[in-house]
Amino acid sequence: MIQVQNLSKDFSLNRKQRKELGDEYKNTKTLRAVDNISFECQPGRIFGLLGPNGAGKTTTLRMVATMLKPTSGSITVSGFDSVSQGQNVREQIGFMTGQTALYDRLTPTEIVKYIADLHGMEKSAFQKRKDHLFQILDMHSFADRRISRLSTGMKQKTSIARTIIHDPQVMIFDEPTAGLDVMTSRAIMDLIRSCREEGKTVIFSTHRMGEVNQVCDDISIIYNGRLFYNNTLDQFKAEMTQATFEDEFIYRVGEA
Amino acid sequence: MNLYIEWGRPKLKFLIIARKEIIDITRDRRTIIMMIVVPLFLIPVLIGTITKISFSQAKKASEKHLKVRFFGQEFAPDLFQAFINMDKVTMLNQIPEDSVESYIQNEYLDAAIYIDSDYQSQIDQNGQAKINIHFKGTDSFGITKDRINGVLKGFENQIVTKRMNRLNLKPEVVKAYNLTYKDIASKQEKFGKIAGGWFPYVFIIFGFMGAMYPAIDLGAGEKERGTLETILSSPASRLDIVLGKFLVVMLAAVLTAFIALAGMAIGIQRIPEIPPEILVIINEVLSPKTIGLIMTLVLPVAAFFSAVLLGLSIYAKSFKEAQSIMAPLNIVIIFPAVIGTLPGIELNTITALIPVLNVSLASKDIIAGVMDPFLMTEVYVSLFGLAGLAIFWCVKWFNRESTIFRS
Numbered sequence: 001m002i003q004v005q006n007l008s009k010d011f012s013l014n015r016k017q018r019k020e021l022g023d024e025y026k027n028t029k030t031l032r033a034v035d036n037i038s039f040e041c042q043p044g045r046i047f048g049l050l051g052p053n054g055a056g057k058t059t060t061l062r063m064v065a066t067m068l069k070p071t072s073g074s075i076t077v078s079g080f081d082s083v084s085q086g087q088n089v090r091e092q093i094g095f096m097t098g099q100t101a102l103y104d105r106l107t108p109t110e111i112v113k114y115i116a117d118l119h120g121m122e123k124s125a126f127q128k129r130k131d132h133l134f135q136i137l138d139m140h141s142f143a144d145r146r147i148s149r150l151s152t153g154m155k156q157k158t159s160i161a162r163t164i165i166h167d168p169q170v171m172i173f174d175e176p177t178a179g180l181d182v183m184t185s186r187a188i189m190d191l192i193r194s195c196r197e198e199g200k201t202v203i204f205s206t207h208r209m210g211e212v213n214q215v216c217d218d219i220s221i222i223y224n225g226r227l228f229y230n231n232t233l234d235q236f237k238a239e240m241t242q243a244t245f246e247d248e249f250i251y252r253v254g255e256a
Numbered sequence: 257m258n259l260y261i262e263w264g265r266p267k268l269k270f271l272i273i274a275r276k277e278i279i280d281i282t283r284d285r286r287t288i289i290m291m292i293v294v295p296l297f298l299i300p301v302l303i304g305t306i307t308k309i310s311f312s313q314a315k316k317a318s319e320k321h322l323k324v325r326f327f328g329q330e331f332a333p334d335l336f337q338a339f340i341n342m343d344k345v346t347m348l349n350q351i352p353e354d355s356v357e358s359y360i361q362n363e364y365l366d367a368a369i370y371i372d373s374d375y376q377s378q379i380d381q382n383g384q385a386k387i388n389i390h391f392k393g394t395d396s397f398g399i400t401k402d403r404i405n406g407v408l409k410g411f412e413n414q415i416v417t418k419r420m421n422r423l424n425l426k427p428e429v430v431k432a433y434n435l436t437y438k439d440i441a442s443k444q445e446k447f448g449k450i451a452g453g454w455f456p457y458v459f460i461i462f463g464f465m466g467a468m469y470p471a472i473d474l475g476a477g478e479k480e481r482g483t484l485e486t487i488l489s490s491p492a493s494r495l496d497i498v499l500g501k502f503l504v505v506m507l508a509a510v511l512t513a514f515i516a517l518a519g520m521a522i523g524i525q526r527i528p529e530i531p532p533e534i535l536v537i538i539n540e541v542l543s544p545k546t547i548g549l550i551m552t553l554v555l556p557v558a559a560f561f562s563a564v565l566l567g568l569s570i571y572a573k574s575f576k577e578a579q580s581i582m583a584p585l586n587i588v589i590i591f592p593a594v595i596g597t598l599p600g601i602e603l604n605t606i607t608a609l610i611p612v613l614n615v616s617l618a619s620k621d622i623i624a625g626v627m628d629p630f631l632m633t634e635v636y637v638s639l640f641g642l643a644g645l646a647i648f649w650c651v652k653w654f655n656r657e658s659t660i661f662r663s
Contacts (some may be wrong), residue, residue, distance in 0.1 A: 012658065066488075106280060
C-alpha cells in the first residue's frame with residue numbers, strides 16, 4: 001500500500017533556468033513541481049497517475065521510490081516512511097520506466113542476478129525465481145547473450161525480469177510504454193495486470209487514456225503539480241461529459 | 257561457466273556494485289585499450305622508437321660531412337691547412353662572400369670562417385687574432401659549432417704553447433688552480449635526479465587516463481543508459497553506490513599506473529643502445545622495493561583522481577558532456593607532472609604540499625634513494641588528506657538531487 005499525504009516538491013532554479021522559464025520566474029528561486037497532493041494506492045488494485053508531460057508524474061513517482069526527498073508532506077510504502085526508512089521502502093518496490101535501462105555489456109542473467117544480489121536474495125531463491133520468470137517470459141534462448149545483441153522485445157523482457165526478480169509487493173511504472181511498439185507495450189500491460197492478480201500494489205503513470213481504460217482501477221489526474229481528480233475509474237466514466245476518454249482528459253486538464 | 261553467476265553474493269552492497277562494475281568495464285574495449293594495451297605495448301614501442309631515432313640522429317650528426325667556406329686563407333695558411341686536415345670536411349672556396357648567408361640559411365653550407373688581415377701580426381706580437389665564424393645554430397646537436405671549435409681550440413693551444421716557450425713560462429702561469437673533482441653522488445642518485453622525473457610523469461598521466469573512461473562510464477554512462485534509476489530504487493544506499501563505483505575507478509587507475517610502469521620497464525630492457533652499466537642501475541631502480549614505495553604514492557593520488565573524475569562524471573548529463581568536462585583536466589594534471597621533471601625543482605616543505613607535483617618529486621627522490629622522512633610524511637599527509645576530501649566531496653555530490661537528476 002502507498003499513502004501520499006500533502007506531498008510537495010520544490011526544485012531550486014539557477015540563473016539559466018530562471019531565464020529559460022521567462023519573466024514569471026525572474027525573481028523566484030524555486031519551482032514547485034508537485035504541490036500538496038494526497039492519494040492512496042491499495043494492494044490488488046492498479047492506480048493510474050495521469051497527466052500531460054511536465055505535470056509532475058515522474059517527480060511524484062521518484063519521491064515514492066525514495067530517489068527524491070519531498071519538500072513537505074509524507075509518503076509511506078507498505079508502512080515504511082520514504083524519508084526515514086528509505087532502504088525498507090526500496091526493498092519493497094520494483095521500478096520500471098519506458099527506457100529498457102539495461103547494461104549493454106552484461107547478459108540478461110547477469111543483470112537479473114545483480115538486482116537480486118542488491119535485494120539480498122539467496123542463491124537458491126534466485127535460481128528458482130529466475131528460472132520461473134525466464135520460463136514465463138520465454139527468455140532462456142537469449143539468457144546468456146549480451147544485451148547489445150538483443151532485439152528491443154528481448155530487452156524489454158529482460159527489463160521486466162529485472163524489475164520483478166525480487167517479487168516486490170509494490171510496483172511503480174513510470175510511463176512504461178513510452179516509445180515502445182504495440183507488441184512490447186502489450187507485454188508491459190500484461191505484466192501490470194498480472195501484478196494486480198498477485199495482489200501487489202501498482203502505481204502506473206501515463207498520458208495514454210487507452211491504457212488507463214484497459215488496466216486502471218483508480219485514477220488521479222495531475223496538472224501543473226496539482227492533483228485535481230482522484231477517484232475510481234468507474235466513477236470517472238460515470239462523470240464523463242465528453243465522447244471519449246481522451247476528450248474527457250483534455251477537457252478536464254483544460255478546466256484545471 | 258559464468259563466474260559472475262556462480263560466485264556467491266558479497267555481504268556488503270558496495271562490493272556487489274563494485275563486482276558488477278568490474279565485469280562491465282572489463283568488457284569495454286575502450287577501457288581495456290586505455291588500461292592495458294596502450295601502457296603495456298605502446299610505451300615500449302614509443303620508448304624504443306624515440307631512443308632509436310635520437311641515437312641514429314646523433315650518429316648521423318657526428319658522421320656528417322661539414323661544408324666550410326674559409327675567407328682569408330692567405331693570412332692564416334697553417335690554420336687553413338688544419339681545417340683541410342680535419343676529418344669529414346669539404347672546403348668550398350668558390351662560394352662568393354655575398355652569398356654565404358643564404359647558403360648557410362639554406363643548409364648548402366655549414367659554416368664560414370673569416371680571418372682578419374692582421375691575423376699573423378697579432379699572433380706574432382702575442383696579441384689576439386680575430387676570427388669570425390658564421391653558422392646556423394639550429395643544426396642537430398650543435399655539431400658544426402663543436403667540430404669547428406675543436407679545430408680552433410687545438411690550433412690555439414699550439415700557439416699558446418709556442419708563446420709560453422718563447423717567453424720561458426710554465427703552463428702554471430696561466431693555470432693557477434689544479435682542480436680535482438670527486439663526485440660522491442651514486443650512479444643511482446644521479447640517474448634518479450636526471451631521469452627519475454619521467455617515471456612518475458608516465459604513471460601519473462596513465463593513472464589519470466586509465467581512470468577516465470571507467471569514471472565516465474560508471475557515472476554519466478549510467479545516466480545516459482537510464483540505469484541510474486534502477487540502482488537508485490534498489491536497496492543500495494547512495495553511499496554504497498558511490499563507494500562501489502569509486503573502488504572500481506580507483507582500481508582502474510592503480511592498475512593502469514602499474515601497467516605503465518611495467519611497460520616502461522619492458523621498453524627500457526629492449527633498447528640495445530643503453531650501455532649495460534646504465535641498464536644495471538635502471539634494474540636496481542626498478543626493484544620491487546622502489547616500485548612498492550612508488551605505489552604507496554600512487555594509491556592516494558589514484559584515489560584523488562578517481563573521486564574527482566567520478567564526481568564530475570556524475571554531474572554530466574551524457575558521456576559526451578563528461579568527456580568535454582574532463583578534457584581540460586589533462587592539462588591540470590600534466591602541468592605539475594612536467595614541472596616535476598625539470599632539473600632544479602626539488603621536494604621541499606612547499607612543493608611537498610602541491611598535489612601531483614609532490615608525487616613526481618617524491619618518486620624522483622625514491623628512485624634516487626634519498627628520502628627525507630619529514631618531507632615524505634608531508635607528502636603522504638597532503639595526498640591522503642586530499643584524497644579524503646575528494647571522496648567526501650564525491651559522496652556529497654552524489655547525494656545532491658540537482659546533480660543526479662540534472663537536466
